[in-house]
Amino acid sequence: MADEIKAHITGVVFQVTTKPGDRVAAGDPVIVLESMKMEIPVEAPRAGSVKEIRVREGQTVQEGETVAVLE
Amino acid sequence: MFRTVLVANRGEIARRIIRGCRARGVAAVAVYSEADRDAPHVADADRAVAIGPAPARESYLDIERIIAAARESGADAVHPGYGFLSENWRFAEACAQAGLTFIGPSPDAIRAMGDKTEARRRMAAAGVPIVPGSPEPVADAAAAQRFAANIGYPVILKAAAGGGGIGMAKVAREAELGGAWATATRRAQAAFGRAEVYVERYVERGRHVEVQVFGDAKGTVVHMHERECSIQRRHQKLVEESPAPNLLPAIKRGLTEAAVAGARAIGYVNAGTLEFLVDAQGFYFLEMNTRLQVEHPVTEQVTGIDLVVAQLDVAGGAPLPWSQEAIVQRGAAIEVRVYAEDPAKNFLPSPGTITRLALPRGEGLRVESGVVEGSVVSVHYDPLLFKLIATGDDRPQALARLVQALDACAVEGVKTTLPLLRTIAAHPEFRGGAVHTQMVEQGAFNG
Numbered sequence: 001m002a003d004e005i006k007a008h009i010t011g012v013v014f015q016v017t018t019k020p021g022d023r024v025a026a027g028d029p030v031i032v033l034e035s036m037k038m039e040i041p042v043e044a045p046r047a048g049s050v051k052e053i054r055v056r057e058g059q060t061v062q063e064g065e066t067v068a069v070l071e
Numbered sequence: 072m073f074r075t076v077l078v079a080n081r082g083e084i085a086r087r088i089i090r091g092c093r094a095r096g097v098a099a100v101a102v103y104s105e106a107d108r109d110a111p112h113v114a115d116a117d118r119a120v121a122i123g124p125a126p127a128r129e130s131y132l133d134i135e136r137i138i139a140a141a142r143e144s145g146a147d148a149v150h151p152g153y154g155f156l157s158e159n160w161r162f163a164e165a166c167a168q169a170g171l172t173f174i175g176p177s178p179d180a181i182r183a184m185g186d187k188t189e190a191r192r193r194m195a196a197a198g199v200p201i202v203p204g205s206p207e208p209v210a211d212a213a214a215a216q217r218f219a220a221n222i223g224y225p226v227i228l229k230a231a232a233g234g235g236g237i238g239m240a241k242v243a244r245e246a247e248l249g250g251a252w253a254t255a256t257r258r259a260q261a262a263f264g265r266a267e268v269y270v271e272r273y274v275e276r277g278r279h280v281e282v283q284v285f286g287d288a289k290g291t292v293v294h295m296h297e298r299e300c301s302i303q304r305r306h307q308k309l310v311e312e313s314p315a316p317n318l319l320p321a322i323k324r325g326l327t328e329a330a331v332a333g334a335r336a337i338g339y340v341n342a343g344t345l346e347f348l349v350d351a352q353g354f355y356f357l358e359m360n361t362r363l364q365v366e367h368p369v370t371e372q373v374t375g376i377d378l379v380v381a382q383l384d385v386a387g388g389a390p391l392p393w394s395q396e397a398i399v400q401r402g403a404a405i406e407v408r409v410y411a412e413d414p415a416k417n418f419l420p421s422p423g424t425i426t427r428l429a430l431p432r433g434e435g436l437r438v439e440s441g442v443v444e445g446s447v448v449s450v451h452y453d454p455l456l457f458k459l460i461a462t463g464d465d466r467p468q469a470l471a472r473l474v475q476a477l478d479a480c481a482v483e484g485v486k487t488t489l490p491l492l493r494t495i496a497a498h499p500e501f502r503g504g505a506v507h508t509q510m511v512e513q514g515a516f517n518g
Contacts, residue, residue, distance in 0.1 A: 010422045011450050012126070036411070036420035036454040039258075060450065 002051060004066040007042055011035030013059045018068070022050045030068045031055060042067055072387040073097055073148040073172060077141040078116065080152030081131060082441030083457060084365070085112035088150045091379025100144040102137060104130035106449045111441065120144055125451045131155045134162050138169045148172040148386060150379075154453060157362040158185055158234065174386040175341050176286075176361045183337055184359040188231050188269050194345075194356045197336035199329045202348060202355040204271035212252040218270040219248060225273040228252065230259035234358060236306025237262045241273055274355070276507040277348040279303065280315050282330035283370045285381060286339040287391045294327045295370050295378075296400045300346075301506040302495060304418050309488065309511065310495060311366035312405040313373045316466060316504025318349070326354055333359070342367075342382050348508075365408065365455070368437060372404035372462040403466040405473050407496070411454040413486035421486035422450045431479035435462045435472045448485050456487065470502060491516060 011033030018030050029041035030050065051071040055061055075098040078088045085101060089112065092099040101116035106125035113119045120140040123130035130136065132155055141149055149166050151157035157175065160182040166173040175181070184190045188208055191201045203222045208231045209215045219226045219242065228251055230238030238259040240251035252268070260266040283295040299315030300308045315323070330345040333356065344364050346357040367378050376398070385391065412418040428444040440457035442448065448456065459476045463469035477493045494516045495501050510516065 009419055011420070035422060035450045036452065038420055039261075040419065 001071070003045065003048070003070045005030055005042060005044065005068045005070055007033060007061045007063055007065050007067050009033060009035055009040055010063045011040060011061060013055045013057050013061060013067075014039055016053055016055070016057055017041075018050045018053065020050050020052055024048060024050060024070070030070075033061065044070060046070070072383070073146075075100060075144065075146040076148045076150050076174070076383070077102065077120075077137070077144060077146035077171075078112070078150050078152065079131070079137050080150075080155055080157075081107055081110060081112055081452065082455060083439045084152040084154075084363070084441075086115050086441060087439055088152060088379055089115045091377065091383060092150075094377065094380050095383050097383065100140070100146050102131070102140050104451075106447070106451060110446070111443050118144055125449060127155065127451055134159070134165050137162075138165055138171070141166075141171050142169065146171065148174055148383075150174040150382070151362065153360075153362050153365055158360070160185060172386050174382050176339055176343060180337050180339055181361045184343075184361050185234070186231060187229060187233055187358055190359055191356070193337060194333045194359075197333050199333045199345075199356045200354060202271045202274065202357065205269045208267035208269045212249050215252055215268070215270050216245065216248050219245070222270070222272045225275070227271050227273040228255040228268045229271060230255065230263055230265070231267040231269055232263035232265040233259060234360070236303075238268070239306055274348045274350050276509065277301075277350045278315070278506060279308075279346065279357075279508050280318065280326060280349045280354070281344050281346040281364075282326055283364070283367070283378075284330050284334040284339065284343050284345060285378075285385070285391060286334055286341065286343070287385050288340055288388060289390050290335070290338065291391050292331050292335045292339060293391060293393065293395045293398060294331050295374050295376060295398055297323060297326055298364075298366055298369055299506065300366060301508045302501070302510060303508055304511045308366065308408065309410075309492065310405065310407050310501075311369055312403065312466075312469075313369040314400050314403060322349060322354060329354070329356070341385050342378055365458070366406050368439060368458065368460045369404040369406045372437065372460060373400045373402055374398055375401070402462060402464050403469040404460055404462040405466075405469050406458050406460045407473065407477070407492045408458050408488070409456045409480070409482070409492065410488045411448045411456055411485040412488055414488055414491040415486075418488075420450070420454050422448050423485040424448070425456075425482060426484035427481060428483075429479065429481035430457065431459070431476040433472065433475065433479075435469070436460070436476050437462070456482070456485075466504070470496065
């Protein structure tokens with residue numbers, strides 16, 4: 001089953017730390033956001049493999065926006 | 072004295088500096104990014120120059136654009152404020168090369184104190200006590216481990232090019248060192264472009280006490296007493312006050328003497344702050360901030376000195392107008408920082424639009440705000456919204472005024488540190504002046 005990973009905060013994509021096909025464990029950072037001088041990882045809610053990354057570095061994402069899809 | 076000062080900053084500090092310029096009859100030029108077109112600091116200034124897109128790297132951190140803005144506006148001096156380019160020696164040098172007076176210390180002093188291990192060496196040579204640790208950045212995790220074993224856990228890893236609490240990692244035991252090493256070096260590289268990290272003993276339940284110093288071109292250095300800044304989260308201050316409560320007179324004397332000796336040893340000119348950790352054994356130099364501090368108002372409130380005006384005067388070539396004996400602490404002042412952060416979610420940033428803003432007024436109360444109702448709090452900048460500074464004839468009166476001011480504050484549209492600050496102001500340990508740097512993290516103010 002595919003799960004959308006949503007940003008829990010508004011920020012700028014600082015780093016995309018995974019790519020499609022990568023295996024992640026629950027709690028692993030999928031991307032890292034930067035907001036107000038802080039680095040904030042967006043973590044995988046469960047173990048799985050990354051199906052899709054929907055953002056690129058430097059892009060602004062809103063809270064609740066899907067940043068990646070897990071399968 | 073200059074005719075026109077370019078203020079290379081934004082938010083509350085830009086407004087504060089513009090006010091200082093007014094007080095000296097000097098014109099103030101603001102700079103702004105695309106995100107700050109409608110910001111209050113732009114409206115406050117005599118003129119304003121657009122310097123680029125919202126990301127700080129392309130605007131407030133872009134040396135060339137700021138120098139060009141200064142030239143274009145006919146400014147003859149630049150005030151850097153705090154943060155951004157304020158501790159960038161290349162910026163100070165670029166100002167000098169462009170024929171602009173940098174309102175701050177020399178590029179050499181900024182450079183020496185910006186390298187935190189160099190700063191430790193220079194201060195130790197001047198007889199200032201430093202925290203036990205590695206004299207140089209350590210080469211790798213194994214070398215860090217050897218140092219840590221030598222000085223004893225817990226230790227803290229710090230970026231050599233660091234400051235502002237960025238790139239610090241506490242290590243409680245040897246097993247944590249590898250992971251902390253990786254984090255600290257990565258953050259140091261990302262934030263400062265240099266991955267070098269050094270090791271210091273971690274002082275448990277220490278207090279953060281700092282000393283405001285001021286030097287002039289003739290080599291005179293004075294101190295303006297201490298500030299207590301122990302209430303912090305993520306190594307960033309939330310509450311500051313002067314005088315520091317319950318500070319032994321012998322420690323206070325030691326701190327101020329060490330601060331003056333340290334500043335004198337590096338030929339320091341203009342306003343600066345030496346930060347110290349104080350514990351039961353004594354005090355240790357942490358780092359020097361070669362700029363105006365966020366918390367400078369508490370010093371102004373108790374000494375009656377306008378630090379921004381003094382910065383302008385000294386940068387303009389004037390000698391310090393006061394003798395050390397004439398600089399006296401009177402009463403007590405406490406500052407709190409209201410950040411757009413959610414204390415309930417581990418201080419996660421809370422960007423957004425301020426839909427309602429009620430700022431308090433009253434006797435003994437000073438408000439330094441970078442925002443107004445309708446301001447957009449951007450993801451691109453520091454989350455500081457405003458500061459409240461309560462002053463009284465003594466600490467109880469300052470505290471009472473602070474509690475009233477916090478109760479009268481209202482911010483809607485973004486989450487803020489206000490609820491936490493109210494809890495702190497009511498907390499018996501804080502009210503009793505028994506504070507240390509880990510109180511927030513250890514949950515002393517939870518629930």
